[in-house]
Amino acid sequence: MADTVREIERKYEAGAGAGGTPPLPDLSAAAPVASVTDRGTAELDAVYYDTADHRLAAAGITLRRRTGGTDAGWHVKLPVAPGIRDEVRAPLSNGVPRTLAALVRSRTRGAPLTPLIRIVSRREVRHLLDDHGTLLAEASTDDVTATLITGAGGTASWTEVEVELAPDGDPALLDALEPHLRAAGLRPSKAPSKLARALKETGAGAPAPAPKRPSRKACAGDHVLAFLREQAEAVAALDPGARRGTEDAVHQMRVATRRLRSAFRTYRKVLDRRVTDPVGEELKWLAAELGVDRDREVLAERLNARLDEVPPDLVHGPVHARLRTWSGDGRTGSRRHLTAVLDGKRYLRLLDTLTALLADPPLRPAADHPARQVLAKAVLSDYARLAGRVEHALSTEAGHDRDVALHDARKAAKRARYGAEAATAALGKDAKRFAKRMKAVQSLLGEHQDSVMARDALRAIAADAEAAGESAFTFGVLHGREEQCAERYEREFPALWAKASDARWRKGLEA
DSSP states (O other): OOEEEEEEEEEEEEOTTOSSOOOOOOOTTSTTOOEEEEEEEEEEEEEEEEOTTOHHHHTTOEEEEEESSSSOEEEEEEEEETTEEEEEEEOOOSSOOHHHHHHTHHHHTTOOOEEEEEEEEEEEEEEEEOTTOOEEEEEEEEEEEEEEOSTTOOEEEEEEEEEEEOTTOOTHHHHHHHHHHHHTTEEEOSSSSHHHHHHHHTTSOOOOOOOOOOOTTSBHHHHHHHHHHHHHHHHHHHHHHHHHTOTTHHHHHHHHHHHHHHHHHHTTTTBOHHHHHHHHHHHHHHHHHHHHHHHHHHHHHHHHHHHHTSOGGGOOSSHHHHHHHHHHTTHHHHHHHHHHHHHSHHHHHHHHHHHHHHHSOOBOGGGGSBHHHHHHHHHHHHHHHHHHHHHHHHTSOTTHHHHHHHHHHHHHHHHHHHHHHHHHHHHTHHHHHHHHHHHHHHHHHHHHHHHHHHHHHHHHHHHHHHHTTOOOHHHHHHHHHHHHHHHHHHHHHHHHHHHHTOGGGGHHHHO
């Protein structure tokens, strides 16, 4: 059984010119710390695991088996933001626990996990308490010895200071403590983790730095590939959160797949479609699989919010219970299904394909042309495509056909927005403004489509209620309100589109 702890910490080392790491200063003068208690010394012995080519380290992930201390066991640390990681724990066992191996599968993809480095720390621990005796943070001084298990077996030793917030602690405390630590001769560590420093100092080699965003003067291919790399990395990075049910992880992972697919289509003059089209189809498949839970969750939230607006005297029968039953149907099964998809060969093969494509991209001649020339033309082409779909939708009679046409326009707006986002680094504020306008179009048409889907769901729920001998009256009320919402969106859309398609904003792109 694995559990998760949010780790917010800062690491410090001796400042330039210091003869050794200074002792931990007295931090009781740093508000809101009222007292500091000595918690003794712990001996920690950890073996870190990785693939032969250090894929986890390159992604900022650590996987270790540690004995000693109060949290002995297997730990995988997943980066959330600088200085913030989620530590997922599992009990001690001889091999890597399956629950933790699954969390790093988007990185390993079948490559074996083997012992890489051993880190032994002698840790002196102090607790920082407020005036009520509540734990605010833990400050420790670690004497570290790292030994490379693979290769020549190099070693390295150092001392570092670590300050970690207590659960639910206020990150502002770390800012309050820093001046005291700096005054004692300590500076923020250059290495983000013990493992990163150990790899460098034992001769194993530090992970390659992430590619930098290209400059505006870079060619079109550089900008498109930079955007694709960001999205492919997002898919792999969000995979653990999707498996764990982390808030919004599935949705953001789905967005990344859609951005990849949109960029393939928008920048077909840069990348060969004979290669990218099959990849795009696989991305479409993955987005659909990721949406199984998400679409129903969003729809359930909408229906419950609408129900809360209905006067009590119009709520007939067990409406809330019926909605809970509908929203919960298949959720457990779909969660299992999602895990199976992420463990499946098809998904892992897609990740491998993306890696190979970005390592050896199928570039076309336009990739070497100036970015502004190529990317602006592609963005304007997406706009023209959207404009045609909007014109068709607005000229279509209200009803099912218009609903379909507006949904097609929404998808075109999304593609235009993502294409502009990919071009922002090259085109600057012109592309940024365009993306903002396309997002507004997409959002309004998204509300309209949600209303269409809500009405479909309400008809199905009402049928289930009637079959169970319950009143379907309230579902009819909700259906009528959704019809009114859709009509309002359709009335608002022409004015929004006129603003979004104003020719003045396009001059910068057309220049």
